[in-house]
Each structure stands twice: as C-alpha cells, then as structure tokens.
Amino acid sequence: MRGMRDKKGVSLLEVAVVISIMGILSALGVSKMQRAIANTKVKDAAYNISAFLERASNEARRMSTTLCVKTESGNSNMLVMFMAPCNSITVQTVRLDTLLLDSPNKIISNDGCTNKIELTNFEPNGAQFSPRQGLSSAPVDGGFFAVQYGSREIRSAAIKYKKQNKFEPSISYDDCEWSGI
Numbered sequence: 001m002r003g004m005r006d007k008k009g010v011s012l013l014e015v016a017v018v019i020s021i022m023g024i025l026s027a028l029g030v031s032k033m034q035r036a037i038a039n040t041k042v043k044d045a046a047y048n049i050s051a052f053l054e055r056a057s058n059e060a061r062r063m064s065t066t067l068c069v070k071t072e073s074g075n076s077n078m079l080v081m082f083m084a085p086c087n088s089i090t091v092q093t094v095r096l097d098t099l100l101l102d103s104p105n106k107i108i109s110n111d112g113c114t115n116k117i118e119l120t121n122f123e124p125n126g127a128q129f130s131p132r133q134g135l136s137s138a139p140v141d142g143g144f145f146a147v148q149y150g151s152r153e154i155r156s157a158a159i160k161y162k163k164q165n166k167f168e169p170s171i172s173y174d175d176c177e178w179s180g181i
Helices: 002-006 012-063
Strands: 067-072 075-082 095-100 105-108 127-129 143-149 155-160 168-172 178-180
Touching: 012 067, 012 075, 012 095, 012 105, 012 127, 012 143, 012 155, 012 168, 075 105
Parallel strands: none
Antiparallel strands: 067 075, 067 127, 075 095, 105 143, 143 155, 155 168, 168 178
16 A cells, blocks of 8 residues: 555656557647648639739730730749730730749649539630720630649639639639639
C-alpha cells in the first residue's frame, strides 16, 4: 500500500502511448488541412479569373476596341490582357494588364476533364472581347480558363456560357462534374 502512494510521474509507456495518439490525430488533421487549402486556393483562382475577364469585357466596351486574354507564353500561371484580336498578337502588341495566379495553381488546357464543359473557345485560343452595340463584349461563342491546383485532381474554371452575360466561377473534383461556386 505504501508503494502506491509514493509513485509520482508517468511511465515511459504512458508517454509513448500519448505521443502516438497525438501523432495519429495530427496526421489526420494535416491531410484535411491540405485539402481545405487546395480547395480555397483553386476557388480563389476561379473568382480572380472571372473578375479579370469581366474587367476585360468592360474595357473592350469602354475603349471600343477588341481585346484578347491569353496565358503568358511559357508561364502557365499568368493571364495577359492584350489590345488586339487573339489571332494577331505579336511581341509588340500592347499589354493592358496581367493576372498572376498563386502557385501551385496553373492554367490548363484540355486535359480529359475540361472537355466535359463542351465549349468551343478555350485556352490556348484565348478569350476575345469585341464591343457590340447594346450588348456585353464577352465572347459570344463561350469560353473558359481552367485552373488546376498543383498535381491534385481539383480544378476550377471561369466559364462563359452562350446564354449568360457573365463568367461563372465553377469547380470540379475527381469526377469531372462542374458546378458553380
């Protein structure tokens, strides 16, 4: 009886069990945290690209000229707004603005998932904005810029459907089904 009252502290086995449990719980939390960060960053990219494209549409109408938004040559995380039609861009073409996406986001072209949107005008063709009387200068044929977060299967896109007068931020997970954010 006397030996039990003199015991102070914990055994090495008890410490090892507690540390093991904490490690397992931490590993579960880190995995979920990484998924949440990827989800947030790819959604932010879709909102930023949609806003950038809306700005291009407004600028084309305000300036009464054709503008093109394309990815920067050799830089898959930068969009550039050019003051020219998409089919006539050269090194001397005036650049009005740029949008740089946070890494590891990158703009992707048709990759087996983005083709399920079934739009005819998508990057690398660019999105062309031409002023039209009384209408938005957003591309008539529709279009989108899709973004992938690193090597994960999470994607987002700024989609312009033919019958909408705006770009809609959308997201897709592993199943390639797109839904609005």
